[in-house]
Amino acid sequence: MSRTRSRIGVVQPATGEAPVGEDTCVPIHSAADILEARKRGRELAVALGFAATDCTLVATAISELARNIVLYADHGEIRLNSVARKNSMGIVITARDDGPGIADLQRAMRDGFSTSHGLGLGLPGVKRIMDEFEISSKPKRGTTVTARKWKCQ
């Protein structure tokens, strides 16, 4: 699957979209926090009336992003909030860490790439199961991933 350059490293302005309710922030320090983060994400998706499959996709994406933090950055946070746009509700997941950063984003977004062990499907997988995906990273400064899922009508 081809990855377009424009989607990477560029934070798109969120047009016509307004935050709803309060942010949830889950600090990620250990593997136990992964479970907490995805539990919170699922609760939010259920509360917004997402379809069962989409609730699971949101929880799965959070699981991937939180695990990346544990594996590569030691600690960071997962921020969850709900947003409204024209005629739809959505969830924004923001995963932030101040770890070593990703030197080659293009490579990191390629299937099968991993600086740790295993298949390394984390980031491209998240991009596939979410509706919108943005990533920015600075070496030695950390990585921020923002992913959105909109409720299907």
Added chain:
Amino acid sequence: MQVPILKQGAYLIASIQSALEDDDLVRLCDALSTQVGKSRARGVIVDVTALDVMDSFSTRTLVELATIIRLRGAEMVIVGIQPEVAVAVVRLGLKLEGVSTALDLEEGIAYLDGKARSSGKEKNDRG
């Protein structure tokens, strides 16, 4: 949280009761690969009915376990994958290739019984 491993006839059955932390899953896999030799099990069933998320880590770990079990001379089957979880796994781009799956515990046992019958026929044809 530890996952209990039951021995039922020639099979080992591990029923995951709730969402697992990474370490618990790794521990379960270690325990299964050890016990499959000790108990001379012919098959291993991992019941994931209670898992609401199977991300790339847990999927990869289970695929690795299946390979190890096969190398140890037994057959592994994953049972109880929820429909939504199945969709998520596939959409993540994970295939669970080389891993057998069945609807639930009953089906898993039936699957292993079938495997045992067909391999038994091949090995020593009782005529």
Added chain:
Amino acid sequence: MLCASGGVSEVTGIVPRTMQSLEWNTGPARKEGPQVRRIDKRMQSSTANPDQNTMAAITSKAWPPAESEKSGTAYALAGVARHRASDESGTVELLRSLAHLLRENRTQLCEEWSRRISGASLLTAMTKEEIFAEAIAVYNNYVDALESGTLEALQAYARSLSERIIPRGVETREVIGIVLLLRDVLARSLFAEYQSDFSMLNRVLDSYEPAANRIANTVAVGFVQERERVIREQQEAIRVLSTPVLQVRERLLILPIIGEIDPQRARQLTEQLLRGIRTNRAKVVVIDITGVPTMDATVANHLVQTVDATRLLGATVIITGLSPEIAQTLVTLGVDLSKMNTVGDLQGGIEEAERLLGYKVVPISELAHAE
């Protein structure tokens, strides 16, 4: 009600559903001069060219009504009402008098109304007798609402009427049309009653109009809401029907897909299929896509993912009726067709499924022979 365009905007305006009782607003009392002018204006506007056919039918009669339409019962009532019409309680009193008058003339006015409905080619799906029966019922409810100022009974009747006539193809336009006709018929009768006393006529119409508008509104809104409910139900039914998951044998499901698949339908299809597999404990699923003309890359990809997800639930998918075009799409996507279980047609697919499940279909004659 004489001002056609004014009447329409009243009816199509939004009235909160929670509005349970009416407030009859009479407005400030007028001086003699403007009252007369106002009536003149109404007379002109009633003959103005309306936009819609419905409106044409409603306003086609000459105004004021002919002498023959005048019924001669209400002078005494008008006299009673005259003393009280100056305040709000007077309005209530006046409406009560009007209701009484309208009840007395019920048969005659309902006949007139039915005639006008037929004349305007409204409710063509119904017989004359049906129209008259409904007209009497609507009329009774209408007059009750006019008198009591509460809309609950009328709302309930409007709902049940809508339930009855929507399946017969009656349209919103017609319902609004008949309600406006009733307003017109009644107003004409009131005019006939009070035309000799302009100040009384004006008070009567001032009381009658807002009430009649709200009643018309209630009936029209009730109809539209019922219609929307029916449409929603039908949409849901169509959605479910468009992806039927059928069990043909124990552990064997068939999913015949007909028509274009968009991503939304593809999602639904997958969810219904996977749920069907769990509830029916299916081992084999035959997906027949003979009826799918084309498939874009996104949907083809989705189909492949559905096949993979089905496998994770321990079931096998057989795809039948794959057209050369769709096969080409799948190949272009890089799908390894050798890994997908495809069979030419549905019959072959079911036979293959039966084989996988260990069934063997044998003619009864052979079976008898074997025994």
